[in-house]
Amino acid sequence: MPSPIEKLQKFFKLEAERGYDNRAVVGGLDKIVPAWDTEAQTLNYPETLIETVRTRLLNYPNLESEERSQALADLLTLLKEFQSEHPQLAANQAQPAAPRKPIPPARPKPARPVEAGPADDLLPPPPAAPNLRPARPVPPKSEPVQGLDAPLTVISGIGTRYAQSLRSLGLETLNDLLYFFPRRYDDYSQFKPINRLEYGDELTVLGTIQSIIVRPIRGGQSQLTEAVITDGTGFLRVTWFNSPYIANKLKSGDQIVLSGKVDMYLGRKVMNNPDWESLEQEHLHTNRIVPVYPLTAQVTQKNLRRILHQTVTFWASRLTDHLPNSVREETNLPDLSTAIRNAHFPDSMDSLTAARRRLAFDEIFLLQLGVQRQKQSWQSLTAQVFEPPAGWLDEQIQRLPYELTNAQRKALADLESDLRSGRPMNRLLQGDVGSGKTVVAGLAAAVVIQAGAQVAFMAPTSILAEQHYRSLSRLLAAEDGSNLLRPAEIALLVGDTSEAEKAAIRSGLADGSIRLVIGTHALIEDPITFQRLQMAVIDEQHRFGVAQRAALRGKGENPHLLVMTATPIPRSLALTLYGDLDLAVMDEMPVGRMPIETHVLHPLERERAYHLLRTQIEQGRQAFIIYPLVEKGEREDDSKAAVEEHQRLQREVFPHLKLGLLHGRMRPDEKEQVMARFRDGEYQILVSTSVVEVGVDVPNATVMLIEGANRFGLAQLHQFRGRVGRGPDQSYCLLIPESENAVENERLVAMEQSSDGFVLAERDLEQRGPGDFLGSRQSGFMELKMASLTDVRLIEIAREQAQKLFAMDPELQLPEHANLSRVFDRFWAATKGELS
CATH class of the missing domain: 2.40.50.140 (Nucleic acid-binding proteins)
Known part of the structure; x- marks a missing residue:
């Protein structure tokens, strides 16, 4: 009489011959489970083997043909191993009950150790209940659920090849599955x-x-x-x-x-x-409300949904909630198990909304805890106190050729307070293009310099570094000694600085004879040492990576740090990604600045724009024309490019004017030369790509014409617009989209409606996400799965709860915070270094 093992092998062979149509047994292979299960238990087969066969055969009808083939192949491998290790049992010879030797799993051992029992016990058979209502949550445990780091191959129907396909979706472990949320939901309820x-x-x-x-x-x-x-x-x-x-x-x-x-x-x-x-x-x-997941090749929506339902049904109720009960109660959030279940398979739209809110809160809460910890770490350090003599700073302000705005005075007062606090300044100074940030930073630097210390000023481009060098030289230096510094005490260090000059600057910084240095990333190269660096200023901070900022700060001993940006940052981002920094906001333009007239033109109205340029140039003004591309590619039929258009404009449109060309593929010295000639008036029009976005200060320029404007984000368009209107004359910004259909583009309409950079920043965040604001900042924060960085209300709630918990237990050492501490460490392990 055939043994239960031989019967299975016979059925599996017939099933393979039939092309895995589930007809080898009348009613399907799952129908043999009850009889086989009873016979196997009578013969004292190991429970792990019985459970594995039972699970995979019950799930067999739900699999596609290729998945069925893989499932039976895995079972055959398991049965052969059993036959070789237990020949008497496999031959249908009953043995007396005795301690059972566990059956080794048929699949490869997981890449990471699994802390639960045998891998095949990690998931049970799919539940028989016909509905998906959440089961009553299992009471929280003091330890986190083990086994969630198990590889996906422990799931019935997932073989090595299918696991490889799932890996391209970022799915490698059971925990990855639980947090792999739908991209949308179809309501078929x-x-x-x-x-x-x-x-x-x-x-x-x-x-x-x-x-x-x-x-x-x-x-x-x-x-x-x-x-x-x-x-x-x-x-x-x-x-x-x-x-x-x-x-x-x-x-x-x-x-x-x-x-x-x-x-x-x-x-x-x-x-x-x-x-x-x-x-x-x-x-x-x-x-029901059906989840729709992101897919990849070889992965179907139905099968992925089945895998997730099997995983969520078994594991959700076994999760340990890391959020303290007090936080959940105050915020009226569901427990983690319910949230995970309803995020995948909601019973109603209300339960889905509550689940997504809970999971979004988790992300912002963990982010806020990290921000609080970084802020505390910075504030726990000590720094040199800088407090100038009474009235000294007022004298410096009186010497300026213009009146400071109220916003500038308030920001300067914040910086003064930081410098005399005894803790390192860690402040973000944000202000619109042309709001006067450099003057405020220069006056703060003067406070440090007058006490005999050194200041380093880092900019992302040579053009911008040179601009700051000129501005700060005018502000702080005089040859006759009537100012704070002499010209020899200020240095400019960029990539193109000659080796002889670099050597002299390095020597001057080391012996302290150079007290203010302005430069690019060349400032952080190893040969550079400072005698007494006490303040670092970083302009357009989002263009520098964390490592670069840390390297500059490491040139001194707990120096004061001021980072600046001309990109207005929405309140929600300021509360989250920049929450470790003290903020100083400059939202007021200098007196005398005229608003820039902004107009969206149809492509057919381009000649009107050219007429305005000619009129302004005849009055002695200058203009920019911006293009989205350097040169045309094969597929860029509808897009205009700077190189080709520069030639056309010079030849056909403005033959009697001088046009300069600036783009990112030019050598640094070529770009510097073009900018210098435009600044000195040798070019009436500068044709450029987005490289002109930062670092060009030409007060005589009054027209900014942007071609292909629909290709740019609001933040970038606003930066372009800020390149004009820097003098006393009326200036204009003209936006020409690539097609008639793009004239109503939301970003272009917003540019016409508002010149407030903060209003535009909020709209840009809503339309395009945080990418334009983050730059080189932590990329991980752009990958929040549930949280929206536009949800200011939820961010404020999470921030309040994080501050309250952090004040009570900053190191998360209390027993009730043990699970939170583990989740916090895992969340921040994915990031690299400090936020600021």
Whole structure:
């Protein structure tokens, strides 16, 4: 008589010969489980083997053909290993009960150690209950759930090859699956009888198959499966393209659940390619709010949904909630288990909203805790106190050729307070283009320099560094000694500085004879040492990486740090990504600045723009023309590029004017030369790419013409606009999109409506996400899975809770915060270094 093992091998062989159609046994392979299970237990087969066979055969009908092949292959491997290690049991010879030797798993050992029991015990059989309502949560445990680091190959139906496909989605462990959230949801929870269906409805229909056929189309190259469904009120035609297997699974008289969109064909209501399930089976793809996940090659929506449901059903209730009860109660958030379940398979839109809010809160809360810790770490250090003699700073302000704005005075007062606090300054100075940040930074630097210390000023480009060098030289230096510094005590260090000059600057910084240095990343190169660096100023800070900022700061001993940006930062970002920094906001323009007139022009109105340029140049002014590309590529038929357009404009449009060309592919010395000639008036028009965004200060320029304006974000368009209007004359910004259809582009309309950089920054964050504001800052914060950095209210709530908890237990050492500490460490392990 064949043993249970031999019976399985026989069935599996027949199933393979039939192409894995689940007909090797009448009713399907899952129907043999009860009898096989009983026989195997009678013979004292190890429970791990029985459980593995049971789990995978019960799930077999839900698998696609290729997945079935892999599942049976895995089982055959497991059975052969069992036969070799237990020949008597495998030969159907019962043995007395004795301690059982565990069966080694059939799959490869996981790459990382799994802290639970045998890998095949990590997931149970799919639940038999027909609904997906959350089970009663398991009481929280004092230790985190083990086994979530197990590889996906422990799941029935996932072999090595399929796991490789899932890896391209970032899925490698069971924990990855739990936090792999849908990209959208289709609400198929609404029902209608067939006779009340309307065109465009997206819903669920219950009915009985009246007929189903497969017929060839397109000359036999494709196949169409057609079914007629009835529910007693009417008939609905349903079609599936190139899915003949459906006709093998369904037959007349079967009751079926369909979810999809109602279309019309020849005056009749139809559903094309709907999701379907048998009325009796558990509904994952129909008759509910259906999650829709990101996909990749070889991964289908249905199978991924099944895998996630199996994982979530088993693991969600076993998760340990890391959020303290007090925080959950004050914020009215659901527990983690419920949130995970409802984020994947919600019972209602309300439960989905609550789940997403909880998971978004978690991300912002963990981010805020890290920000608080970094801020405390910085504030715990000591720094030199700088407090000038009474009235000294007022004298410096009186010597300026213009009046400071109230915003400048307030920002300067903040910097003064930082310098005399005894803690290192760690401040972000943000202000619109032309708001006067350099003057404020220069006056703060003067306070440090007058006490005999050194200041370093780092800019992202040579052009901007040179501009700051000129501005600070005018502000702080005089040859006759009437000012704070002599010209020899200020140095400019950029990539193009000659070796002889570099050597002299290095020597001057080391012996202290150079007290203020302005430069690019050359400032942080190893040979550079300072005698007494006490303040570092970093302009356009988002263009520098964390390592570069740390390297400059490391040139001194806890120096004061001031970072500046001309990109207005929305409040929500200031509260999160920049929460470790003290903020100083300059939202006021200097007196006498005229608002810049901004207009969106149709492409056919380009000649009007050229006429304005000619008029302004005749009055002695200058202009910029910006293009999105350097040169045209093969696929850029509709886009204009700087190189080609510079030639055309010089030849056909402005033949009597001098036009300069500036783009990112030019050598640094070439760019410097072009900018110098434009600044000195040798060029009336500068044709440029986005390289002109930062570091160009030409008060005589009054027109900014931006071609292909729809290709730029609001932050960038606003930066471009800030290159003009820096003198006393009326200035203009003209935006020309690539096509007529782009004239109504939201960003372009916003530019016409507002000149407030902070208003535009909020809109840019909503439209394009945080990328334009982060730059080289932590890229991980652009990958928040649930949180939106535009949700200021949730950010404020999370910040308040984080501050409260941090004040009570900054190191998360209390026993009730042990789980939170583990999750916090894992969250921040994915980032690199400090925020600021």
